[in-house]
Amino acid sequence: MKFVSLLALPLLALAPIQQAAAEQFTTEQLQHTAQIRQHAQNSELSWQLVESLTTEVGPRLPGTENDKKAVAWAKAQFERLGFDKVWLEKAHFPHWRRYHESGHILTPSKQPLHLTALGNSVSTAKDGLTAPIVLFETLAELQAAPAGSLAGKIAYVNYRMNRDIDGNGYGPAVKARSSGAVVAAQKGAIGYMMRSVSTSHHRFAHTGGSHYKEGVSKIPNVAIANPDADQIARLIALGEQVTVHINIQTEDLGQGESYNVIGEITGHSKPDEYVLLASHLDSWDLGTGALDDGAGVAITMAAAKHVAAMKRPQRSIRVVLFAAEELGLWGAKDYVKAHSDELDHIVAAAESDFGADVVYAFESNVHAQSLPIVRAIAEQLKPLDVAYIGANSARGGPDLIPFERAQSSPIFALHQDGTDYFDYHHTADDTLDKIEPHKLKQNTAAYAVFAYMAADAKDKIQAK
Structure with a gap:
């Protein structure tokens, strides 16, 4: 009798659900x-x-x-x-444009650097920006750097995004993309660079949105491909001073206008x-x-x-x-x-x-x-x-x-x-x-x- 009632329990539990x-x-x-x-x-x-x-x-x-x-x-x-029904509704946004991007490791040896400007980034000078980099493994480590300690340098965050079915590594990784340039500038840096928000082993740089803060200097803001990030980390682990040259040309075009496109059944x-x-x-x-x-x-x-x-x-x-x-x-x-x-x-x-x-x-x-x-x-x-x-x-x-x-x-x-x-x-x-x-x-x-x-x-x- 007990055996039968145990079998019946799932069906009894399901009955209200099925009825509803x-x-x-x-x-x-x-x-x-x-x-x-x-x-x-x-x-x-x-x-x-x-x-x-x-x-x-x-x-x-x-x-x-x-x-x-x-x-x-x-x-x-x-x-x-x-x-x-089909109609358009206006949408406004900060209009930003990318024109050119390139980069190289200069020391200890010249090597190409696969990078991309992050959305909303300001340009470097026309002939680019050359500076030594200082590596931080996380945004929190960069935040803990002493004020003024990055004067004349490029801050570099090397945070590695984890891979998962639900993409749960994106949130922690994207924090460095969103606000890294602000934190770097507050520490005196003249540029900001980060490992791509990416799980890839391929040599593609991943762009994405970034932001500046009122009252904080706007500095050039780029992401580099993961294999290049690994290369820089290896060079620094050898005790080498890594100097890079980056050149990005972008433009802030003010307020832009587009449309939400809507279709209804x-x-x-x-x-x-x-x-x-x-x-x-x-x-x-x-x-x-x-x-x-x-x-x-x-x-x-x-x-x-x-x-x-x-x-x-x-x-x-x-x-x-x-x-x-x-x-x-x-x-x-x-x-x-x-x-x-x-x-x-x-x-x-x-x-x-x-x-x-x-x-x-x-x-x-x-x-x-x-x-x-x-x-x-x-x-x-x-x-x-x-x-x-x-x-x-x-x-x-x-x-x-x-x-x-x-x-x-x-x-x-x-x-x-x-x-x-x-x-x-x-x-x-x-x-x-x-x-x-x-x-x-x-x-x-x-x-x-x-x-x-x-x-x-x-x-x-x-x-x-």
Whole structure:
């Protein structure tokens, strides 16, 4: 008797969950979900979109001619795909441009130095900057350096990012990129250099956003390829004084203007409530922005289209391709300001901005009363080998940070395998060949299932 009751416990525990899911979705709705999932897995649409964007437009640094072409491309694609509403919303950002970058180790022997200017960096003099470097293993070590100790020198932070499926090494590493130049200048340095925020062994430098601080001298700010970082570390370990020459030419062009491009599939009975599918249209200028974030653009656009092609949901699905994410989430910030009085109309928000490897887990950040809907969605993601994380503490992609701060939108994460993502992130190697079509289809199917079910649930998903 005891043996039988133990077997029955899991079924008894599941019964309330299954009952709650049945209250939210009919058998017909679940059949539509399965059809949407299969349709997305069989479709080439997401591949066609990312191929078109990266081939016909290429890199999309905010404010450039290619950025304008990308906006026109996105609007035309939404219209071609038959979205019910397509519109543009202005976004403003600090307009920065890169023109030239080069570098060499000069002593103890002349060697090429593969580097890139970090976003927002000021230029060196026209003939460059030559100075000895002082190595620090972490930003904290640089912060602890005595005031004035780096006068006439280049501060160099050699922090090594760890590799993990969820990219958890990015946060600690990116601190040196964001504020390293400020700390270095406060110590008297005339330039700042860092190991790329990267897990790669290839000789590509990784760019990314950086910032200055009012009242602190603005100094040139670069990242170097990991093999070059290792070379410098070996030379210093030998007791050598390493002197480098760097030459970067950039320009601050003041305030720039671009657009969030928005396409909407309008819900049939509750059109003012909507699922927000996010990605960002801009990219850095070194590669073609395939993984970051051409893939996300393609996934979100195609997912919404697949839903509309099979079954129009009760609520709307709004795809927002944000502008100027790379320079500081500017498009997302402007969207939140423009829609501040209606953010509670968002029933679910998720962003695809982590490459194109498979979605391996699904997580929510919603009010507890909406968890039955979340679990029902998770159940329909299982055929795609997507596991459910029940902690209910999801953090969305970067463009959802302003939404999270507003505390008015239910946030979701469809976690992608990021083991190799930071090998290519923000480099010249971020190109279309890094995307595997079958993995892109799996992503698209996962977003389509999520979007349809969140939009068609009986009850509105509630924010915490």
